[in-house]
Amino acid sequence: MAEYETVAHLAPAVRELRSEAAGILPRLAGRTMWMVNSTAVGGGVAEMLPALVTLLRDLGVRAEWVVIGSDEPAFFDLTKRIHNLIHGAGDPLLGAAERQLFEAVNRKNTEELTRLVRPGDVVVVHDPQPLPLAGLLPATVPLIKIWRCHIGLDAENAATRAAWDFLDPYLVAFDHAVFSAPEYIPKRLAGKSTVIYPGIDPLAPKNRELSLRGAVAVLCNSGLLVCPGPTVYPQYPAQAQRTLPDGSFAPANSIADIGLLTRPIITQVSRWDRLKGFLPLLEAFTELKKSIRNSETGGETVHARRLDLARLVLAGPDPGSIQDDPEAQQVLRELVAAYTSLPGPTQDDIAIVTLPMGSQEQNALMVNALQRASSVVVQNSLREGFGLTIAEAMWKRIPVLSNSRACGPRVQVRDGIDGRLIQDPTDVHELEHAMRDMLSDPERQEYWGRNAQRRVHELFLVTSQLRSWGRLLAQMPALMEFPRRSAPEGR
Numbered sequence: 016m017a018e019y020e021t022v023a024h025l026a027p028a029v030r031e032l033r034s035e036a037a038g039i040l041p042r043l044a045g046r047t048m049w050m051v052n053s054t055a056v057g058g059g060v061a062e063m064l065p066a067l068v069t070l071l072r073d074l075g076v077r078a079e080w081v082v083i084g085s086d087e088p089a090f091f092d093l094t095k096r097i098h099n100l101i102h103g104a105g106d107p108l109l110g111a112a113e114r115q116l117f118e119a120v121n122r123k124n125t126e127e128l129t130r131l132v133r134p135g136d137v138v139v140v141h142d143p144q145p146l147p148l149a150g151l152l153p154a155t156v157p158l159i160k161i162w163r164c165h166i167g168l169d170a171e172n173a174a175t176r177a178a179w180d181f182l183d184p185y186l187v188a189f190d191h192a193v194f195s196a197p198e199y200i201p202k203r204l205a206g207k208s209t210v211i212y213p214g215i216d217p218l219a220p221k222n223r224e225l226s227l228r229g230a231v232a233v234l235c236n237s238g239l240l241v242c243p244g245p246t247v248y249p250q251y252p253a254q255a256q257r258t259l260p261d262g263s264f265a266p267a268n269s270i271a272d273i274g275l276l277t278r279p280i281i282t283q284v285s286r287w288d289r290l291k292g293f294l295p296l297l298e299a300f301t302e303l304k305k306s307i308r309n310s311e312t313g314g315e316t317v318h319a320r321r322l323d324l325a326r327l328v329l330a331g332p333d334p335g336s337i338q339d340d341p342e343a344q345q346v347l348r349e350l351v352a353a354y355t356s357l358p359g360p361t362q363d364d365i366a367i368v369t370l371p372m373g374s375q376e377q378n379a380l381m382v383n384a385l386q387r388a389s390s391v392v393v394q395n396s397l398r399e400g401f402g403l404t405i406a407e408a409m410w411k412r413i414p415v416l417s418n419s420r421a422c423g424p425r426v427q428v429r430d431g432i433d434g435r436l437i438q439d440p441t442d443v444h445e446l447e448h449a450m451r452d453m454l455s456d457p458e459r460q461e462y463w464g465r466n467a468q469r470r471v472h473e474l475f476l477v478t479s480q481l482r483s484w485g486r487l488l489a490q491m492p493a494l495m496e497f498p499r500r501s502a503p504e505g506r
């Protein structure tokens with residue numbers, strides 16, 4: 016927190032947070048706030064928790080982060096299915112075998128948590144994977160239990176109904192639920208739910224300011240750039256990989272430079288998930304390139320040259336590294352297959368990049384530098400509760416192109432003010448036009464970028480998120496009633 020206060024434009028946010036927190040802190044004294052989720056790396060939740068926990072601790076709250084695990088790939092297959100069903104997609108048949116697996120893994124994970132929690136503690140369960148934990152914790156230990164669901168869909172279909180019916184028995188154990196958008200609150204949780212926007216940490220390696228030299232060094236050291244000269248720091252042990260025309264992967268700078276420092280770059284950084292809309296984005300960019308090559312003006316005007324030089328970077332984590340995302344390999348394979356079928360010159364203009372996850376800090380710096388090297392950041396999600404990548408790019412004053420039908424992006428980005436929103440992320444034509452428009456107007460890019468940063472400042476920083484949590488906790492009668500420990504227990 017002290018570090019935030021040293022940054023001129025962040026100091027007011029910290030002051031506001033401290034003064035608002037003063038009311039609730041005495042009620043949290045002696046309690047531990049447990050954050051429980053299913054993965055330490057990869058995806059938005061793992062991204063947000065460290066900053067949240069650190070700031071809570073800075074405020075004087077005892078906060079702990081517990082990652083539930085499982086050696087059973089079938090468990091993560093199931094939770095991935097539930098994730099997709101909540102987003103309205105997939106086979107809705109969830110039966111007794113699935114319930115048994117879901118509960119068995121959670122029962123095992125409850126054992127450890129049971130040893131840790133004390134009466135009066137606050138347990139915040141993130142997303143569906145650890146959902147049954149709340150009901151499995153011993154009833155003899157009074158706890159305040161909150162479910163923080165980061166996903167949802169603003170519509171109902173057979174898939175969403177199946178997911179919520181499956182999850183229903185576990186919901187009653189919670190005192191309250193938190194969602195990222197009002198549209199996501201299922202009927203059965205109406206009246207005991209609150210909306211809290213996620214927030215990004217502006218000083219984390221993912222978002223912190225990078226000097227020109229620093230950004231170039233990160234790109235060089237990670238292999239995202241053909242290095243123009245020697246660098247002070249050595250190469251990262253694991254290098255970013257890029258798809259070759261035959262579909263294999265090699266260090267991203269091994270064949271030719273992507274052009275991150277000199278070309279207009281359109282970037283999407285996401286998990287390899289079908290709902291992130293990578294494939295239509297690749298198709299739209301391919302169309303854009305095709306129409307430029309067929310156009311008569313060629314590269315004569317500055318505008319034509321801008322489009323001619325533009326490149327698309329599709330980046331995501333090394334798929335081998337994320338245990339709870341079994342679909343990632345498949346999605347990446349499909350994308351690579353589409354890439355290999357493109358004509359050579361179009362392939363040159365598209366880089367499918369995998370970012371090593373061995374070091375979280377280096378991975379974050381790579382994403383940071385990639386986003387900063389972009390003229391436009393796209394988040395072409397078909398569904399998106401809240402796009403952290405959107406907030407990250409906006410914070411860096413990079414204009415964002417996203418989908419107005421997804422609940423998160425339409426709150427995050429005001430179309431034409433902070434960036435652009437399209438109606439349909441699968442409409443290749445619409446996407447192509449939007450990219451073309453955005454690329455061709457550098458003045459508007461500046462305008463969108465400035466507004467975007469201001470919007471994140473006001474609404475989507477971790478400090479605003481913590482204030483919302485404070486307000487929620489302050490309203491919870493249980494925080495007054497439940498016992499708490501009188502002294503720390505030496506954990």
Ligand code: UDP
Nearest residue numbers: 058059062285286331332370401402403404
């Ligand atoms: N991310 C990352 N490395 C990658 C790909 C993604 O650190 O190789 C991060 C990305 O910067 C963002 C998070 O993963 O912070 C994804 O969060 P988002 O809300 O965009 O999507 P989710 O994964 O939660 O669906």
